[in-house]
Amino acid sequence: MKRCPECGREYDNTMMFCLDDGAELLYGPARSDRSASAGGQFGDDEPATAILHSTAAQGEAPTRAQIDTTDRTSVSHPGAETTKKAGGFDKRLLLAPIVLAAIVLGGFGAYRYLAPSNTGQIDSIAVLPFENRSGSADTDYLSDGLADSLIYRLSQLPNLKVSPTSSVMRYKGMASDAAKVANELGVDAVMTGRLSQIGDNLNISVQLIDVKAGKVLWAEQYDRKMADLLATQREIATTITQKLQLKLTGDERGIAKKYTESSEAYQLYLKGRYHFARRNRDDFNKAIESFEQAIKLDPNFALAYARIAEAYNQMPNYPYASPMEAFPKAKAAAERAIALDPTLSEAHTAMGNTLTSLDRNWPEAEREFKRALELDPNSATAHYRYASEYLISVGRTKEALAEVERALELEPLDPNMVANLGRHYLYDGQRDRALTQARRAYEADPTFVIARLLYGMTLNAVSQYAEAIALSENALKDDPNNQQMLMVAGYAYGRSGRRADAESVIEKFREISKTQYVIPSFVAVVFGAMGEKDRAFAELDKSIEQRDSWFRWAKVEPLFDPLRDDPRYKDLLKRMGLPE
Structure with a gap:
């Protein structure tokens, strides 16, 4: 027997509803106020599972799922032992005729307790960041990395839409409503989990929720050693495909591919991915x-x-x-x-x-x-x-x-791609649309350096120099050696006739070059804006020799426009092997 999280009494494992009051089973834990009244009977070491509440009238299928990522309890695994209540009388004997009559007479409201409904193919999923229950931020790389790796593996399946890590990370540390998450991300299923590490021991709990049907498809707990982390990740990914009833081709079975035989190497890989994302x-x-x-x-x-x-x-x-x-x-x-x-x-x-x-x-x-x-x-x-x-x-x-x-x-x-969409509009000649997109990306997160840079470059490209100066000067207060914003400021100074300020930017670049690499094309952009073409082309010669990655966009970048009509510019493009 299991216990009903609503009333705390035992419920039938086969009929899937409470034996004492006939209430519909709520998979997983009751809300925190209910679980407290139940006397703490659900252990914190049980699998993380979803709360599935029916918001429909009695007899209708549940339509809404909620995930509580902070106070979870257990659903027994398939095949868990079912026992009679104390006293030896099994109330299923009374309930069975009722259920049978409902099926025979067409009362299919009761049938959903006997078998899962056929909700059709699930073709999209979001794997939310795993909750780190280890009590230390030092193991965030494990919890974040496990979710990221599952996303990576599932993304190999061409017929399954998987929300990327950049989209799901905003739900990290949040107790989220599954239906809301699914709606925001445009997916049919949501997976959550939690991970705790104590020494060499790992406890990983996962749950997979079919939001359309309002039910938990699968919940599992893994007690493993750190050495088994990679194998466990592959096992979880494979089980997800089975629960989603995905038919895999030979190539797609590579979802369980072994990228390394070393669990320790894999842990270091996860740590590397964690740092790279920052x-x-x-x-x-x-x-x-x-x-x-x-x-x-x-x-x-x-x-x-x-x-x-x-x-x-x-x-x-x-x-x-x-x-x-x-x-x-x-x-x-x-x-x-x-x-x-x-x-x-x-x-x-x-x-x-x-x-x-x-x-x-x-x-x-x-x-x-x-x-x-x-x-x-x-x-x-x-x-x-x-x-x-x-x-x-x-x-x-x-x-x-x-x-x-x-x-x-x-x-x-993905904030980088959102910001760069405006740049691609700009390079395609859609300047108004580029400015709108660049401004939106910047206003969404003014601290994001790429969005700020591309907004400044776009302001310069559409000749809004005062706005570009204000943006760059504000950024340079906090980071006076920021080469990207120095370039934005220097170009705007040069184009708006503030030559002394533009020269001060050039001098700042010289100072920075004493201790670190300076991007030559940034310096060339400022010289070009000042009308100093010879000095600009001297810097662009360095760009070619030093493989300056920013100059690879020389064919389309508007900030090079003051130099574009000079025959030397075409020669530079030829030296780079770019087509006319």
């Missing part, structure tokens, strides 16, 4: 360090090599490293990843990126991006990188815009 200088370095430690433990860990390549590809954009320091390392890691696993989409995406940045081998770069998309058509990153690293660079702006829009269909809440 995207500041220290965390980039910590991410690379974690990935490299993972590779030391498993030299055949292709996915870790791909992530190293991704990190090194991105660092010069901020800039946290010089291109000639980072890009060769990115290429070497991408090559190794492809050699180890030619079917890894991330590795081909990273290689496409290095081929545009380091080698300027545009035809081969496009082949790599297309190969990445063949391997994983649902990779928002591959769609986005194909657009921003290749298509924009060669001037195919409408194709680029279509790829970015596809990426946003897959990851609609």
Whole structure:
């Protein structure tokens, strides 16, 4: 027998309703006030499960599910032992004729207690961030990483829409209504879980909710060793596909693929992913360090090599490293990843990126991006990188815009892609639309550095120099060495006739260059705005030699317009191998 979380009494495991009052079963815990009155009979070490309340009239199917991520209790697993109540009399003997009569006479309101309703194919799911019950933020990388890895694995299935990590992270630490989450993310099913670590022991609890049917499809608890983390993750992913009744092809069964045999290497990989997502200088370095430690433990860990390549590809954009320091390392890691696993989409995406940045081998770069998309058509990153690293660079702006829009269909809440959508409108000549999008992205999060930069660049592109100056000066109060905002300010100063202020920006770049890499094209933009073409082209020569990643957009970036009519500019494009 189980206990009804509503009244605390025993309920029938087969009929699925309370034996004492006939109340409809509420899967999982009662609300906190009810569970308190029940005398604490539900242990905190039971599987995390959903509360499913019926909001319909008596006899109707439940339509609403709620998730309580802070006070969860247990649903016994299928096959749990059913016993009679004390006293030996089984009330099912009284209930059975009633249920049978209901079925025979067409009263199907009772039938739902006997078998799950056929709700049709579930083709979309959100895996919410797992709750960290370990009592330490130091293990956030495990709880966040487990959910992220499940999302990654499930995203390999072309017929299953999976909400990306960037979309679900806003629910971290929240007690969320499953129906509301499903509606906001546009999915049919929601999965939640919690993880706790004590020494070498892991307790992982998961639940899978069919929101349309208003029921828990599956709930399970895993008591495992840390060494079993990777195997447990694969097991969970495989079980999800079974519970969703997904028919997998041979290739799609790779959802259970072993990326490494080393659980310790996998834990380091999760730690690297956790730091990479934070995207500041220290965390980039910590991410690379974690990935490299993972590779030391498993030299055949292709996915870790791909992530190293991704990190090194991105660092010069901020800039946290010089291109000639980072890009060769990115290429070497991408090559190794492809050699180890030619079917890894991330590795081909990273290689496409290095081929545009380091080698300027545009035809081969496009082949790599297309190969990445063949391997994983649902990779928002591959769609986005194909657009921003290749298509924009060669001037195919409408194709680029279509790829970015596809990426946003897959990851609609990714802040980087949302911000960069405006940039792609700008490069396609849709300046009003670009400004609207850039402003929206910035106002959504004024602290997000990419949104702020692209808003400033767009203000300059549409000649709103006063607004660009106000934006950049405000940002530079907190971060006076921010090269991106110095470039925005310097261009606006130069174009609005404030030459002394523009020269002060140039001097600031010189000062910064004594201790770190300075992006030459940023300096060139300021010189161009001042009308100092010779000085600007001297900096752009450095951009070519140093593989300045920002200058790869030279064909379409409006901030280079003051230099575009000079014959030297066309020569630079030829040196980069870009088409006319």
